[in-house]
Amino acid sequence: MVIIRVALDVPIDRLFDYLAPDADTADIGRCVRVPFSSRQISGIIISVCETSSVPEGKLKYAGQIDRQTPPLPQPLLGLFEFCSRYYHHPIGQVVMNGLPVLLRKFKHTGKEQPPSWRLTDTGKSITLADLPIRAKAKRQLISLLSEHGIITAEICKAMSSHSRKLLHEFKDLGWVEQFTALPEKAVFSTASSPAPTAEQAQAISEILDRTGTFTPWLLNGITGSGKTEVYLQVTASLLAQQKQVLILVPEINLTPQLEAVFRKRFPGTTLVSLHSGLNNSERLQGWLQAQRGKAGIVLGTRLAIFTPMPELSLIIVDEEQDHSFKQQDGLRYSARDLAIYRARQANIPVILGSATPSLESYHQARTGRYRLLQLHSRAISQAALPTIRCIDLRVIPAQEGLSEPVLDALRHCLARKQQSLVFINRRGYSPVLLCKSCRWIATCKRCSSRLVVHLRDRQLRCHYCGDQQPVSPACPQCGDPDVLPFGHGTQRVEAALIRHFPEARILRVDRDSIRHKGAWQQMLDRIHRGEADILVGTQLLAKGHDFPNLALVCALNADASLYSTDFRAEEHLFAQLIQVAGRAGRANVPGSVLIQTEFPQHPLYQALIRQDYAAYAQAHLKERRSAGFPPFVYLAVLRAEAPVLTDALEFLRQAAALAAVTENYPHIQLFDPVPAHMTRLKGLERAQLLIQARSRRHLQTFLGDWHQRITALPVHSRIRWHLDVDPLTL
């Protein structure tokens, strides 16, 4: 009896058994249609076996197995399994989350290029003497393999079915493996690559010295130090060996630029770009090219970590500190952390690159678990780090968000025909609508948030749930017509700048202005062509960009996140300001940065002025250690939401009671359930329970056991809950 064990996209953490008389081990990793509670759904075959815990009479027959598409390779299945175990998320949902939609739906278009066979290292050590004289077919096959190195798909097809079966038998023994041949030798345009600086050369050679071994590198290079060039030259060397490279970037907005740089450098290499902006068929095509080894480079956002790449030899995670690498709903995985796992699994190097690494990664590098590579100076010899100065708003007031020194500096830049960037991390016109008489503030009905004024379309909008309503002409509470926008967003600053500099070409870049397709690329092109003098932008413009003529950066409302309750807020702000400051003076024009603040003496700004990431990180790590925060402890959060807050809290109390912490898990600390920082979201009340452990192992052992018990709790359908391992926000 042949039974297949299938991962299905259902919220139950186990595999499902089906009868499949025609299946064999070659079907592992293939998609299959199966009956599931009166419907047919798709799943992935995880294993093939002969027995099941389900009584024989109750087993159903599987439907069609998709043998057109190559099966998911074993390492990818291993990654899914790890991900399911580590994040305590149902295996079927993890697998299905990682696959292109069309593959899940059986609607693939690509024809399979059958893989070839070759001996593994174990296989190479097998000699004819190891095989009985009678086993003629086996002996022939081994001779054939050792003589030719490989058996191509065509030869395999021409062989007898018995020989083909033997190949699969050899595979089970670990003697042979299947692989998909890479296309002809990759071509690069070496002409366009600059001679690396001494620091770059050092980094490149150290990385290349350790290809083929699991080595996590932290490439900590200041802004403009040419980290990209390091990625490019290491990639060039690996492509020349017919290998594949995976590059992860935090945001879809960063993919086109990096993609352009890589395409230009490697015109003869197939580069697949995978990000959330693709349609289903584009995603599937890219995925299949990667899986068949045709794509030398895969570049994408976090989901790309699940791309099958048979010849994967390097993973690069650019801007590794970025929070977008962590998915914030459903399967809450960190693509950066999975990259480390995957690199270990494939025994290859992984480069985490950043000017301001996360404290977690920096700590790993300082304690020797990651290897640290540093680039201390800017790559272009004339370029230096910008000078940073604080403007004390207590002494020098701002009007419409802009202080006189900022206006002066902008004027100066305009006169010299240089670009400037006004950074304000808040879109809309103003973040608050306030009644002067009764202090009423417009708030969202569904969230604990204030409504943002979007003056152009005269709307109040919730940036959390998207709800909107017209700006009311009078205060709904007291009737006073004097309701006013309070505080500044990008639109308001743009309007003020237009008044101050009517002759300047001002370009606002935020999520509202890049909404329609193609707008983002058009804006970037305009900036690069020098068709904008003053850029007003949010964090969209803060990182990764290389605008050579940008001389001035002014940060307006940075203080907003200085005294946040979130223990990561400061780290995040420091990184963001270093990033945005780093946009200035990247080429031949010297850069300067002005920061408007009411707290110029704050240690964060003092460290920023010195642009000394290392000193800042070390001081902060000390604080984290004494306060008992990551990376010195390991966290998980159990979150619950319900229409009524007490229900959510009650559920968490029940869950806490299941933990029996003190007896079985002395290394685990459970905190009291509390309302979430943003208690109401999209009409639901949210609460959370923090779990802390001294080691990852302790945390995982506990969570595995606890999660099972919570799953077994009878929970009212009004309550939704999830576990977030290594949460970024509390």
Ligand SMILES: Nc1ncnc2c1ncn2[C@@H]1O[C@H](COP(=O)(O)OP(=O)(O)OP(=O)(O)O)[C@@H](O)[C@H]1O
């Ligand atoms: N060896 C080199 N010689 C000359 N120019 C170089 C060299 N390496 C990089 N550059 C140039 O230096 C500039 C900055 O490089 P890049 O954008 O890679 O910096 P980065 O380290 O990624 O910075 P950030 O962290 O700010 O994104 C680019 O214009 C790049 O072309």
Ligand SMILES: [Zn+2]
């Ligand atoms: Zn809302």
